[in-house]
Amino acid sequence: MNGLLEDGLGLMVLGMGFVFLFLVVLIFATGYMSRLLNHFFPDVPVGPKKSPTAPAVSDSLAVTPQMAAVITAAVHQHRNKNS
Amino acid sequence: MNGLLEDGLGLMVLGMGFVFLFLVVLIFATGYMSRLLNHFFPDVPVGPKKSPTAPAVSDSLAVTPQMAAVITAAVHQHRNKNS
Amino acid sequence: MNGLLEDGLGLMVLGMGFVFLFLVVLIFATGYMSRLLNHFFPDVPVGPKKSPTAPAVSDSLAVTPQMAAVITAAVHQHRNKNS
Amino acid sequence: MENKLLNLYHDTGIYQLELGQFVMICVGLLLVYLAIKKGFEPLLLLPIGIGAVLVNIPGAGFMAAPVYDATGHMTSPGGLQYYIYHGGIETGLFPLMIFMGVGAMTDFGPMLANPKTLLLGAAAQFGIFATVIGAVVLGASGLMDFTLADAAAIGIIGGADGPTAIFVASRLAPDLLGAIAVAAYSYMALVPLIQPPIMRALTSKEERSIKMVQLRPVTKKEKIIFPIVVVILVAMFLPSAAPLLGMFCFGNLMRECGVVDRLSDTAQNALINIVTIFLGLGVGSKLSSEDFLNLETLGILGLGLVAFSIGTAAGILMAKLMNRFSSESINPLIGAAGVSAVPMAARVANKVGLEANKQNFLLMHAMGPNVAGVIGSAVAAGVMLSYVGG
Amino acid sequence: MENKLLNLYHDTGIYQLELGQFVMICVGLLLVYLAIKKGFEPLLLLPIGIGAVLVNIPGAGFMAAPVYDATGHMTSPGGLQYYIYHGGIETGLFPLMIFMGVGAMTDFGPMLANPKTLLLGAAAQFGIFATVIGAVVLGASGLMDFTLADAAAIGIIGGADGPTAIFVASRLAPDLLGAIAVAAYSYMALVPLIQPPIMRALTSKEERSIKMVQLRPVTKKEKIIFPIVVVILVAMFLPSAAPLLGMFCFGNLMRECGVVDRLSDTAQNALINIVTIFLGLGVGSKLSSEDFLNLETLGILGLGLVAFSIGTAAGILMAKLMNRFSSESINPLIGAAGVSAVPMAARVANKVGLEANKQNFLLMHAMGPNVAGVIGSAVAAGVMLSYVGG
Amino acid sequence: MENKLLNLYHDTGIYQLELGQFVMICVGLLLVYLAIKKGFEPLLLLPIGIGAVLVNIPGAGFMAAPVYDATGHMTSPGGLQYYIYHGGIETGLFPLMIFMGVGAMTDFGPMLANPKTLLLGAAAQFGIFATVIGAVVLGASGLMDFTLADAAAIGIIGGADGPTAIFVASRLAPDLLGAIAVAAYSYMALVPLIQPPIMRALTSKEERSIKMVQLRPVTKKEKIIFPIVVVILVAMFLPSAAPLLGMFCFGNLMRECGVVDRLSDTAQNALINIVTIFLGLGVGSKLSSEDFLNLETLGILGLGLVAFSIGTAAGILMAKLMNRFSSESINPLIGAAGVSAVPMAARVANKVGLEANKQNFLLMHAMGPNVAGVIGSAVAAGVMLSYVGG
Numbered sequence A, B, C: 001m002n003g004l005l006e007d008g009l010g011l012m013v014l015g016m017g018f019v020f021l022f023l024v025v026l027i028f029a030t031g032y033m034s035r036l037l038n039h040f041f042p043d044v045p046v047g048p049k050k051s052p053t054a055p056a057v058s059d060s061l062a063v064t065p066q067m068a069a070v071i072t073a074a075v076h077q078h079r080n081k082n083s
Numbered sequence D, E, F: 001m002e003n004k005l006l007n008l009y010h011d012t013g014i015y016q017l018e019l020g021q022f023v024m025i026c027v028g029l030l031l032v033y034l035a036i037k038k039g040f041e042p043l044l045l046l047p048i049g050i051g052a053v054l055v056n057i058p059g060a061g062f063m064a065a066p067v068y069d070a071t072g073h074m075t076s077p078g079g080l081q082y083y084i085y086h087g088g089i090e091t092g093l094f095p096l097m098i099f100m101g102v103g104a105m106t107d108f109g110p111m112l113a114n115p116k117t118l119l120l121g122a123a124a125q126f127g128i129f130a131t132v133i134g135a136v137v138l139g140a141s142g143l144m145d146f147t148l149a150d151a152a153a154i155g156i157i158g159g160a161d162g163p164t165a166i167f168v169a170s171r172l173a174p175d176l177l178g179a180i181a182v183a184a185y186s187y188m189a190l191v192p193l194i195q196p197p198i199m200r201a202l203t204s205k206e207e208r209s210i211k212m213v214q215l216r217p218v219t220k221k222e223k224i225i226f227p228i229v230v231v232i233l234v235a236m237f238l239p240s241a242a243p244l245l246g247m248f249c250f251g252n253l254m255r256e257c258g259v260v261d262r263l264s265d266t267a268q269n270a271l272i273n274i275v276t277i278f279l280g281l282g283v284g285s286k287l288s289s290e291d292f293l294n295l296e297t298l299g300i301l302g303l304g305l306v307a308f309s310i311g312t313a314a315g316i317l318m319a320k321l322m323n324r325f326s327s328e329s330i331n332p333l334i335g336a337a338g339v340s341a342v343p344m345a346a347r348v349a350n351k352v353g354l355e356a357n358k359q360n361f362l363l364m365h366a367m368g369p370n371v372a373g374v375i376g377s378a379v380a381a382g383v384m385l386s387y388v389g390g
């Protein structure tokens, strides 16, 4: 029965140690990542993420050829007019 | 083969009996439930249920912290103005 | 090893042959189908298919009885007015 | 090479196709035609029809069982419909999920406003048990090869409820599942043709013109508690109906409780749609020539029609009886809606009522027996499973 | 005939119901009541409650195992919850899918703006390990029958994270799964009651009034790279946490990368909803009287409450410590959000902060430790799985 | 205690990681990078990349098989990717469901308006079979260890159709599945780079400027009947292609028939998204170092590029031939769209056409051979499965 208690204490020490170790490493990794990214790829910050109930962006297959043709033609006409 | 016929008749008698028994019990249970509820918790009746294709109510996680912060701040400002 | 090469060539000849055979048959079948349909059931052509992200048409069960009753009554009133 | 060419020819459908398979492909295409052109329950009959076509393509292996070697390693994968049928239909999972979705789509309001209409939902189940007798007589006479389990599964067609019929058939008579499902959905689609003559024959114009009093409003609380009451009664009286009615009430509770709308929405959209596609393909897999092209199928189709007719008649007669003894008048037409076939049967009652009296709107009143019929046939299913299986 | 009638009576719940089943049905109904009326994590507790009711209906067979004959042909199908539990929970599939969906719903922005808050997410996990000691003491003293694996599974309740708790319990202590899941979700729902007294006891009004500096904006690139960094660190340091954190980060990457919005949308809607329904029914299947109605359950409920309280306290104390040594001031209240229970704990921190200072908006600051707590408890889960299982 | 600490260290990735696993994690991250940053088929390559990372984490057990004791009780659950791979990919279920969804997304209108373009879809499949010869030569020469089945599976990359490639590879060469899927999706993403030089090399500016006559409108009836015609022809001539084309046509019929819009909508949204997530994780599970880090993978990547190029060329040359003999002029560029890679290849044809003549809109004309290419490669897949497997 003492073995159980000892095991439990071992788990606590190891566990809390590991949780802290991991998250401290993560703090440094995250900070380093942020500095690296913002140094090499300065970027505009993003606003709030759109809500998950927003409609999914339809993928490429979902554009029917007719729609695409119409769009292409419209863009083309517009360019011709303005040139 | 007569056994089959007998079994079928037994199933019919038992079956119809049980269906009636169950639904009669349900009539009383339902009526009793309604009376009990309307006596102890008088409530306003509800209108037609919204159509199932209506967007799901997003759960709590779906509120991004930014949105929540904006809402909180706005409510707070409003209160301050009116006090 | 020569057997492998031979098998590969066989697969190529058979495969391309079959692909062409099948699609040529399909050309005739499709053409025949179109002529048949347009001869026996002359029909108006359809516009571009609606995008797949459009809301699903709710099936019959989704119409709540209240809604249906309201619609029925409204249609009826309308008819009475106009008769 | 010539050998391989010959193999390829031997693999073609032209070489392998048997007459039975050809006929069953035509039956599948007929179902597709009825679904698309005639609007016969297309959500189910289209996938069932395609499933019937696919399973009868010789050599396509849609129902092939997977093959494993001695070490448990798969040497040949199974066919799509094999996995669907054995994973979702034989186990009963798909019908139960559909039933949950249907529960989430069902509004018990009209029934709660007038609980007496539950009696109509009970009476209409007489179609089920009368059909059992019919099937038993056919079996006992030696005309057809029906056991008691077969007869019970055939009878459930009269319940006019697809998932219940599939659930019961998968447990009591898997070989007849295809014919039973096709009969159930076909006759449900034919309700507007089957019921009106019976309704007119059994009622006078005066009876059909009876107006019913406006239903009382029903509170949210009643709607929330009702599915729980049903589950408790089922647990007390008929546990064998608990799978069907438990899932049905679970779906209904998700709908009405108002705190899990995202689950309710998924249950009545994405989930039920996904399961419907696979249920249809799985049911279609039972439309093989051995199982379908025989005298028994004719018997099932005939008995199914009888079941619908008797159920309709029983509902109407019970409504006439109730009208005689009830303080509030009851239009006998709403009894016909007791067979379920939600919401088609209720619409038919409304339509026939309007023919008799242009001011007579029965739809809401018919929805009560209509949803009561769903409960009634699930109870009948439970009795059958307990009686035949136990 | 009389025989059959007797059979039918012997099949009823009235005849078969045992006291334990009756009590467990009541427990299930209590959970349903708490979910609907009190708003206790209804998305999970409603399906769990119904699952508990269904599995305890005598003779309904919701947990019945399928029966096969010698040739592998199924002679009797299994029950719905049997398939759900063994297919989705015992295998760990459902908690992992939920975790993926939760990842797709999580915004790491506030944490990335202030990575130090990860320490708060670490400190709050002390609740987990203190509870392990508590359970071990109860086990070693002979009061309750807890092994080390049981103790670890019970401790994870303090992680305040449902899918993590279910995942760990399914691997370390399947018999306690029901009680652990119920405790985890119940206490998560009770966070607004459990935490404020502890928060007020451990902080002065001045501390609670501390304002924190506006968070810096976080770029899209940081949000995209972060989940990948986490996965790599997990792969390096703690592979046993990889299933949980891998799926969580996969979901988060789908959310943030911006090129698979349709997958992200499905992961956080249709898919997570479907899995939630089945997860709930499956967890409910473990609420049988043998597993639940015993002293151990009381121990679990008690220890779970201790776990939450200690985790809350540890988070607050760590925040006070950090406030002393940090250049920027840190409001100790946000430490309490480190237990996760996203986003409830962050809201509680915000509310208690507003009581002390009407201009003090802590929500965004509390979201950092809040999501850090999710990572923290997944790491703790990994340590436990490695320590106990290995 | 020191023992446990040592265990924990032995469990870490740092201790266990082998070079091959490290390289494969990098390959997975490369795929994620290409998906997000370069937009390479992100819907598939993102999950595949993450799947490759996860499966190569040492000790995480994503592909661990479940362990059962003698009584059939599970003693250790399997890993997530184990269940996904064996449940959905080895069985062929996931590619078939994807194909159904793609069918529900496909508009056959442009092809029906000009059925001759089916010939272009046939010609472009020459890439498949030329590649088979290439792989067979590599195998026969002893350079690489390719069997005929391997060669066939590699050739299908030239079909430029992901689910078809995965379906064929899972049946003929499961060990090469990872490399084949990665090659197929990568080259599909690279179509805008691979095809234009070939198109310019094989055509003159005059040919590229050819305008095509406006397509005739296509009726709803034709669109409904067409998938049924395809299924019947497949049943007659090539049952081994029936799983792929049957599901494809089923999806297309749901789309066009107009009576099951809710099923069609689910097939092309929730269902295909769910399956895509799992398909990607499952394919990624085959990106283990043993299976991927060898000479054969280089051969597969090289041969895949050859396949795409030959297919493109064959399509163009066939279009030039048809232009010579046809009454209506045909722009040879649309022949390149015959490789499928819907709709990317059609867009490329349109773009190259616009470069030659700013008034020349080929998109609609290129959609015909584009969707014909899907049918063509499914037919080629059927021939291979019949020839190699039979």
Ligand code: NA
Pocket (backbone or CB within 6 Å): D158, D159, D160, D161, D338, D339, D340, D341, D373, D374, D375, D376, D377, D378
């Ligand atoms: Na019924």
Ligand code: NA
Pocket (backbone or CB within 6 Å): E158, E159, E160, E161, E338, E339, E340, E341, E373, E374, E375, E376, E377, E378
């Ligand atoms: Na936590």
Ligand code: NA
Pocket (backbone or CB within 6 Å): F158, F159, F160, F161, F338, F339, F340, F341, F373, F374, F375, F376, F377, F378
């Ligand atoms: Na192709």
